[in-house]
Structures are given as C-alpha cells and as structure tokens.
Amino acid sequence: MTRPRASRSARRATWRWPCCWAAPASPRTRGSTPGETAVWPCSRSMARRSPRSARSKWAACRRAWSSAPTGSICTSVTTPIATSPSSKSTGRGSPTPARSSSCRASLLRCAGGLSRRTALPVTPPLHRAFLERALPLFQADARLAGLAVGGSFITGAMDEHSDLDLVVVSPPETSRDVLRDGSDIAQRLGPLLAAFPGDHVGEPRLLICLYGPPLLLHVDLKFISTDELSRRVEDPTILWDRDGALRSVLSTSTAEYPRPRFQWIEDRFWVWVHSIAVKIRCGELFEAIDGLAFVRARVLGPLALHQAGAQPNGVRRVEQRVATRVSALRSTLSLHDPESCRDALVATVALYAELREQLGPPILVRRSGAEHAVRSYLARADGNGGAS
Known part of the structure; x- marks a missing residue:
C-alpha cells in the first residue's frame, strides 16, 4: 500500500488527536483531493527506527482509518507537532513524530474512529476566533465530556450575523x-458583556451571552448531560x-424536531381569534398586534414551513424557505390602526x-361551532366599523 508523499514542510504538521498526525494529502489518498489535509493515525511504534515495523503499523492504522465512519470524530484545537531531530524518516520523506506521552494510542483506539476528521462548514472569522479561544478552555475542564455546536453551523448557513449555539455536555454525575x-x-x-438564563423561553439550562467589543457576538451556551443529549431536536x-x-x-x-400538533392548534385557534377581535373593538391595538404576531409565530409560520x-x-427564515407564502403572511401584518x-x-x-384544508389529518376534530360563531362575530364587527 502506497503511503502519501510528504515534503519537508510536513514537519510542521499538526496534531488533531493524540493518535493522529496531519500531512498533505496525496491524489491517491482515499476520499481526498490535491490541496486537502489528510489526517492519518499513528502509534507509538511508528517512532521506532525499524522501517518494516513502522510500515506495517502504518498500514494497519490506514486500514482502520479507511473503515471508520465518515464524520465520526471531530477536530480539536491544533498544537504544533514535536519532531525528533534524531529520528529518521520512515520512508519516502515522511516525517517521524517524536516519542511523547500523547502518542500512546493503540491500534484499537485508531480502529475506533479517533483518527477520522470531520469536515466543518465555512465559519465567519469572528465565530472561528471565538471557538479557537474557547475550545481549549472547555477541554481543560475535567468535568466536561465534550462540546458540540448546532443551529446554522450545521447547515453551513452561518454568516457574520448568526448566533453561535454551543452545546456543553458533561456526564450525569x-x-x-x-x-x-x-x-x-x-x-x-471572552469579554462577556451580559448573560442571563433562558427561563423566559422555558429552557433554564440555556445561558444567553453577549460578547464584545469591538465586535459583538451572541453565543448561546446550553449545559446538558450525556443522557439529555439523546433527547434533542437536531444533530449537532x-x-x-x-x-x-x-x-x-x-x-x-x-x-x-416537534411537528405542528393540528388538534392542539384547532382547539385553541378560534378562541385566540375572538380574543384578538375583542382587543381591536376595545381599542387595545398594541395587544391586538401582539396577538396577531403570536398566532403567526405559533400557527401560520410552523404550518407553512x-x-x-x-x-x-x-x-x-420563512422568506427563504417558503417564498410562495410570503405574500399571504405579509397580509397578516398590521399597522396601529x-x-x-x-x-x-x-x-x-x-x-x-x-393550511388546515391542505395539511390537516383525516382524524382532525374541527371545532365547527366555535369557528362559525367567531366568523359571525368578525363579520358583525366589520359591518359596524368596530363599534361595540
């Protein structure tokens, strides 16, 4: 099996995991293209002087790397690799990592997927700088099991205006x-300007943070256990x-992710509509505007999405994902009038x-009596100009 070629500059390769070293990828490397960085597993025995032993261990590790599931392990903070001045190349110009306590991983650990690199989406400079600064601090906390990120980071839709949604995971104990x-x-x-828990959205495990200056960054820290990670709305x-x-x-x-509950919505919708209509007739227009926004966010938006x-x-992101419904949703906006x-x-x-006609399940119990009464109330209110 042919090893990837590595130039002298590969001596400045970086550790991604204790049992891995990075080197410029070869066009012959599985799943790589020229210019990419391939992460290859190594074991302590690779630092030995015996080329035959090094080649056999390297081949076994490469087979383990090839069989590891894609994306099974993420990258960690990179630190300079230590190379031994006295160690010889193991062949074809590849650098030999120096012996160190961090390179004691066995072939079994390599086969477990520790060497596979996760392809991360493009991250804005501000967000990437925060992660590079914060990740070593999380790793230094012995109470933590790991760190993940969700939200727009997952889909690659993150831009300079996006929040950073971090999931801080620890063992139950x-x-x-x-x-x-x-x-x-x-x-x-980092320079924390303000922070408060997410109890207002029913999530006390959430800490909402604002970092800066000079540039402001919104970071959500969600502290959960490994058991709680199994009950999630997305894969971070x-x-x-x-x-x-x-x-x-x-x-x-x-x-x-929780789907819209059609019966739950139908049981409440007509009561909400009547309440908003009453606010309009009483002249409580700010209350009515808030009610319209509530129904749009809890009913119309989720159903359209x-x-x-x-x-x-x-x-x-309803404008981007459901462009055909933007006009109808815009008509549900109101002025203070x-x-x-x-x-x-x-x-x-x-x-x-x-939306109910198009999406409602056959078993949906329609509140026809409430619907008829509320529609009649709206018609009367519209007919007399809103006079009570």
Missing part, C-alpha cells in the same frame, strides 16, 4: 455542578469529544383555513 457554574464558565470564554456537530461519549449518544439515538418540508420553527388590525385578522383566519 457532574452536570449539576457544571450548570451551576455556567456563568463562571461563560466569563472565562461535535467539536470535541473527550472519550467518545457524544459520538456514542448520537449514533444510538435520533433527533426529532412544515408544508415546505422545512423545520417548523416559528417564522425563522383598527381597520388595519381587522384586515390582518381576517387574512390570518383565511390563511389558517387554507
């Missing part, structure tokens, strides 16, 4: 201590996995009725 020390952990990661990208616990959980469980096969998360609020409410009812 230390998770309470880590959650209690969340503010202290956040303080160590692993940035660091101390003992493989995160990879194990992700491979043995499935992420499931669900119909398009997208994640039904409120009205997030009674007539504008009534028109927006009528448009809200019309759009919901259309």
Whole structure:
C-alpha cells in the first residue's frame, strides 16, 4: 500500500488527536483531493527506527482509518507537532513524530474512529476566533465530556450575523455542578458583556451571552448531560469529544424536531381569534398586534414551513424557505390602526383555513361551532366599523 508523499514542510504538521498526525494529502489518498489535509493515525511504534515495523503499523492504522465512519470524530484545537531531530524518516520523506506521552494510542483506539476528521462548514472569522479561544478552555475542564455546536453551523448557513449555539455536555454525575457554574464558565470564554438564563423561553439550562467589543457576538451556551443529549431536536456537530461519549449518544439515538400538533392548534385557534377581535373593538391595538404576531409565530409560520418540508420553527427564515407564502403572511401584518388590525385578522383566519384544508389529518376534530360563531362575530364587527 502506497503511503502519501510528504515534503519537508510536513514537519510542521499538526496534531488533531493524540493518535493522529496531519500531512498533505496525496491524489491517491482515499476520499481526498490535491490541496486537502489528510489526517492519518499513528502509534507509538511508528517512532521506532525499524522501517518494516513502522510500515506495517502504518498500514494497519490506514486500514482502520479507511473503515471508520465518515464524520465520526471531530477536530480539536491544533498544537504544533514535536519532531525528533534524531529520528529518521520512515520512508519516502515522511516525517517521524517524536516519542511523547500523547502518542500512546493503540491500534484499537485508531480502529475506533479517533483518527477520522470531520469536515466543518465555512465559519465567519469572528465565530472561528471565538471557538479557537474557547475550545481549549472547555477541554481543560475535567468535568466536561465534550462540546458540540448546532443551529446554522450545521447547515453551513452561518454568516457574520448568526448566533453561535454551543452545546456543553458533561456526564450525569457532574452536570449539576457544571450548570451551576455556567456563568463562571461563560466569563472565562471572552469579554462577556451580559448573560442571563433562558427561563423566559422555558429552557433554564440555556445561558444567553453577549460578547464584545469591538465586535459583538451572541453565543448561546446550553449545559446538558450525556443522557439529555439523546433527547434533542437536531444533530449537532461535535467539536470535541473527550472519550467518545457524544459520538456514542448520537449514533444510538435520533433527533426529532416537534411537528405542528393540528388538534392542539384547532382547539385553541378560534378562541385566540375572538380574543384578538375583542382587543381591536376595545381599542387595545398594541395587544391586538401582539396577538396577531403570536398566532403567526405559533400557527401560520410552523404550518407553512412544515408544508415546505422545512423545520417548523416559528417564522425563522420563512422568506427563504417558503417564498410562495410570503405574500399571504405579509397580509397578516398590521399597522396601529383598527381597520388595519381587522384586515390582518381576517387574512390570518383565511390563511389558517387554507393550511388546515391542505395539511390537516383525516382524524382532525374541527371545532365547527366555535369557528362559525367567531366568523359571525368578525363579520358583525366589520359591518359596524368596530363599534361595540
């Protein structure tokens, strides 16, 4: 089996994992293209002077690397590799890593997938700089099992305006201590301007942080245990996995984002519409506008996104993912004006009725009595100009 060629500059290769070393990829390398960096496993025996022993160990490690599942392990912070001045090349100009305690991984560990590199999406400079600064601090905390990132990082849609959604995972026996020390952990990661828990969205394990200046960065830190990681709405990208616990959980469980509950919506929708109509008639237009926004985020947006096969998360990126519904959703917006609020409410009812007809399951129990009464109330309110 042919080894990848490496120039003298490969002596400046970097450690990705204790049992891996990076070298310029060869066009003959499996799954690589010229210019990429291939991460190859090594073992302590590769530093021996025997070329035959080194070649056999290298070949075994390469076979393990080839059989490892794609994306099974992430990259970690890179540190300069130590090369021994007295060590000889193991063949074809490849550098020999110096003996060190970090290179004691056995072939069994290599076969477990520790050497496979995860391809990360393009990350804005501000976000990447934060991760490069924060990751060693997380790794230094012995209570933690690993670090993952979710949100737009997963899809590669991250830009300079995106939040950074970090998932800080710890074993069950230390998770309470880590959650209690969340503010202290956040303080160590950078210039923290403000931080508060996400209890207002029903998630006390979430710590919402703002870092800066000169540039401001919104970072969400979610502190969970490995057991809680199995109950998730998305599959995060692993940035660091101390003992493989995160990879194990992700491979043995499935992420499931909550789908719209049609019966739950139908049972409440007409009551919400009547409440908004009453606010309009009473002149509480700010309350009515808030009610319209609530229904749009909890009902119309999720149903439209669900119909398009997208994640039904409120009205997030609905302009890009459901462009055909933008006009109808725009009609549910209102000005601080009674007539504008009534028109927006009528448009809200019309759009919901259309989505219900297209998406509602056959077993849906329609609240026909409530629907008829509320529609009649809206018609009377519109007929007398909103007078009570």
